[in-house]
Amino acid sequence: GNSVTQMEGPVTLSEEAFLTINCTYTATGYPSLFWYVQYPGEGLQLLLKATKADDKGSNKGFEATYRKETTSFHLEKGSVQVSDSAVYFCALSRNSGNTPLVFGKGTRLSVIA
Amino acid sequence: NAGVTQTPKFRVLKTGQSMTLLCAQDMNHEYMYWYRQDPGMGLRLIHYSVGEGTTAKGEVPDGYNVSRLKKQNFLLGLESAAPSQTSVYFCASKTGTGGHEQFFGPGTRLTVL
Numbered sequence: 507g508n509s510v511t512q513m514e515g516p517v518t519l520s521e522e523a524f525l526t527i528n529c530t531y532t533a534t535g536y537p538s539l540f541w542y543v544q545y546p547g548e549g550l551q552l553l554l555k556a557t558k559a560d561d562k563g564s565n566k567g568f569e570a571t572y573r574k575e576t577t578s579f580h581l582e583k584g585s586v587q588v589s590d591s592a593v594y595f596c597a598l599s600r601n602s603g604n605t606p607l608v609f610g611k612g613t614r615l616s617v618i619a
Numbered sequence: 620n621a622g623v624t625q626t627p628k629f630r631v632l633k634t635g636q637s638m639t640l641l642c643a644q645d646m647n648h649e650y651m652y653w654y655r656q657d658p659g660m661g662l663r664l665i666h667y668s669v670g671e672g673t674t675a676k677g678e679v680p681d682g683y684n685v686s687r688l689k690k691q692n693f694l695l696g697l698e699s700a701a702p703s704q705t706s707v708y709f710c711a712s713k714t715g716t717g718g719h720e721q722f723f724g725p726g727t728r729l730t731v732l
Contacts, residue, residue: 549725550662
């Protein structure tokens, strides 16, 4: 079946540090891959996505590259800010109609000034 | 354009009581989903709907029922609440035409005593 594994948190970084959150997946075919972010007290919102191999999704300084050979979609940011403190979810969706998203368990990031 | 809204935001129930959570979207989306979020478990799909009048079971459907009588609304019912249903519930919707991004509501925090 389809599954997503992401690194367990919590992750605590100082402001301006480099961030990597690892995500690997298992899926049949060629899924679309997503990173969602959940700020405290809010619902999830899409951060970035990639729909085919070698695509790079980017938004708000975050990037992730769809690596089919390693079945990975690691999230990176060169310089984190306190406002990036949130829970980050990696997810996949098979590229067919109504297939629901499959989420990883989430990684909590805390950035301290 | 309100996006996805959920009612209520908070609720406390006693074991055995019933309630209905309402999700509404104004984006004319075909697909709608109900998830629950528990610490360390990520998001798990309860039920989903691919269109008005249709519903399907997700990963953790037991103890819940759903209805999609109108395209814009997706109701989640608990007939006899149990403490194990204490959770944060999220609704999401997605267009039926090509896109894979799901749009999430702000969540309902339910406590069952």
